[in-house]
Amino acid sequence: MNSNHIILKTKALNKHFQDGASVTHAVSDVNLSISEGEYLSLTGESGSGKSTLLAMLGLIEQPTSGAVFLAGVDTTPLSTQAKAAIRNKYLGFVFQSFHLVPTLSVYDNVALPLRYSSNIPVSDHEKATLHVLELLGIKDLALKCPDKLSGGQQQRVAIGRALVTSPKLILADEPTGNLDSKNSDIIKGLLNEIHQMGTTIIVVTHEPAFAALAQRQINMVNGQIQSAR
Ligand SMILES: Nc1ncnc2c1ncn2[C@@H]1O[C@H](COP(=O)(O)OP(=O)(O)OP(=O)(O)O)[C@@H](O)[C@H]1O
Ligand SMILES: [Mg+2]
Known part of the structure; x- marks a missing residue:
């Protein structure tokens, strides 16, 4: 692992939502470079643009x-299909609201991304899931x-689904948002x-103590990165 290697970088990133005549500038001009192996936390008030950026x-x-x-x-000029392919290779995403498939078992929810990723050979899918x-x-x-x-168990399933393909990068949107302190500690430890195993992590959280566990902390205000340390 080379800690100077940039795995993710944004250039003047913007996201505006148009609703009739009003425009919400959810993310404004964000320039960010994230090195391979870095652990970064993203904080900010509700509505500051954290989920949109992530x-x-x-x-x-x-x-x-x-x-x-x-x-x-x-990735800007890539087709939706090409983006999905690159996402399945490099990324595990933990959604703020789990996004589990209600009709599938825990096992099948966790195993699902393996179908769309070539990181793990088919013969090892069961082993990876278990x-x-x-x-x-x-x-x-x-x-x-x-x-x-x-809620805590569902959150762990959602994290399992992000991990199963052994991605280089985990993006987690408030992975402890709905958990009691015991389950929250389990997730932080995980x-x-x-x-420690070398995965790059970006985590959105409202908890200052959680944010402080990361090597680098970024705070968002009105769609902009206000401070980084
Ligand atoms: N699909 C959408 N359509 C219109 N506006 C949106 C949409 N998604 C987000 N927004 C707006 O963009 C802004 C940023 O939203 P976002 O969800 O990124 O905030 P957040 O920092 O993640 O908040 P929270 O801490 O509550 O999860 C908010 O003003 C929100 O209302
Ligand atoms: Mg959010």
Whole structure:
């Protein structure tokens, strides 16, 4: 791992939402460089643009203008299909609201991204899925559907799904937002472990103590990066 290698970079990134005559500048002119292996936290008041920025970094949301470079590749001109391919190779995304598939078991939810990624050979899919279930302490829940789980358990499934393809980069939007302190500590510990293994992590959180666990902290105000340390 080369810590000077830039894995993710944005150039004058903007996202505006138009609603009739009014425009919301959700993200304004964000320039950010993230090195491979870095652990970065993103804080800011509700509505400051954290989720919108994270979704653009994860190639989920299309920028209004500006560019996102992933592993040196300018993703701006890529087709939706090409973006999905690059996302499945490099990225694991933990959504603020889980986004689990209600009709699939815990096992199948966690295993799902393996179908779309070539990182892990098919013969190792079961092993990779069981490894992640074990790591997250949800192996006993493998056959249950998400609606039978607590918030903390669902959050772990969502994290498992982001981890299963062994991505270089994990983007997590408030992964402890709905959890009690015990489950929250488990998730923080897991992210630390994943970081120790060399994964780059960007986490959005409202908790100052969580943000402080990261090597670099960025605070957003009105769609702009206000301070970085
Ligand atoms: N799809 C959308 N359509 C219109 N406006 C949107 C959309 N998504 C976000 N916004 C607006 O963009 C701004 C930033 O929203 P965003 O969800 O990025 O904030 P956030 O910092 O993640 O907030 P929270 O801490 O509550 O999750 C808000 O004013 C929001 O209302
Ligand atoms: Mg948000």
